[in-house]
Amino acid sequence: MTPRLSILSAGPGVTLQDGGRHGYLRYGITAAGPMDPLAHATANRALGNPLGATALEVSLGGVEVTAEGGPLGVAVAGGAFRIGLDGASLPPACALTLQPGSSLTLRAGRAGAWAYLAVAGRLDLAPTLGSTATHTRSGFGGLDGRALRAGDRLAVAESRPGPADPHALLAPWLVRPPEEIRVLLGPQDDFFAEDQIAAFLAGPWTVTTKGDRMACFLDGTPLTHAKGYNIVSDGIAMGAIQVPGEGWPIVLMADRQSTGGYPKIATVIGPDLGRLAQAQGGTRIRFRAVDRTAALAARRAEAEVLARPVAMEPLIRTDFSAEFLLGRNLIGGVVDGAQASP
Incomplete structure (x- = not known):
């Protein structure tokens, strides 16, 4: 079975975006693509995807997803969203392997308006005019030209796992005060x-x-x-x-x-x-x-930042929830007290 990313819930404005639909402006068709191109590219770079690969763009309404048919490597980058894996908090920029049955949530946090959820592999979508970028006003791209909603399932071709345990992405370039x-x-x-x-x-x-x-x-x-x-x-x-x-x-x-x-x-x-x-x-x-010189230098x-691999570090968990612990097989064996030595 081809692994799939399943949408459990989605707020308004969660769409699929690649690097954009370029070359058609003269026909009245704009590029769409990510609102935050740097965060979108960072999430893809962390997984070894092409920088412009299709990823989920998540608005302040948030999203909840799970894996079906096999584990999926995923990475999140963008604003300071609240990220949760089976009830355990993760940093706003992270990479992990999403196991079938596990729940990954992205919710609005203290700062930022957009977050990106990339998948290791390729979201198997038919391009429109060479791109999968969703432009909802024209009904182009993505999944039937619309925002994602609960029940949608996205097949992942050439899927790969991510880190065995969640890792934080060391991406200081994503900290950009907007003042x-x-x-x-x-x-x-x-x-x-x-x-x-x-x-x-x-x-x-x-x-x-x-x-x-x-x-x-x-x-x-x-x-x-x-x-x-x-x-x-x-x-x-x-x-x-x-x-x-x-x-x-x-x-x-x-x-x-x-x-x-x-x-x-x-x-x-x-x-x-x-x-x-x-x-x-x-x-x-x-x-x-x-x-112009300063703009080109920027x-x-x-x-140059995106040409280098994204560094990661393993997380030290400090907030194990009951839901998270019960979802893990932490028992190595059972001993009958009656058989124990006096």
């Missing part, structure tokens, strides 16, 4: 006077709770336009920051539209996309303008 987000100004920063660009960078801006995979909405002192707020629609990159007529910036994210007609004052650099995506509602942020540094 400062680096941007490249433009491409329509000329639609704003210098004092408005200064105000945009000074902030602060508050991440609102209305954001989703399409956009991050910001609250603060509205900006004003020097040349109006309508432009000829042009292509939208992930991280583009539009300023509509109301003056509050909107950062376009993974499920953004393909084109837009509002001036884009700046664009979040690639290595900071996940930093912003992980900011929960209510987080205050500021933007810092950098030049991208190279990220690539």
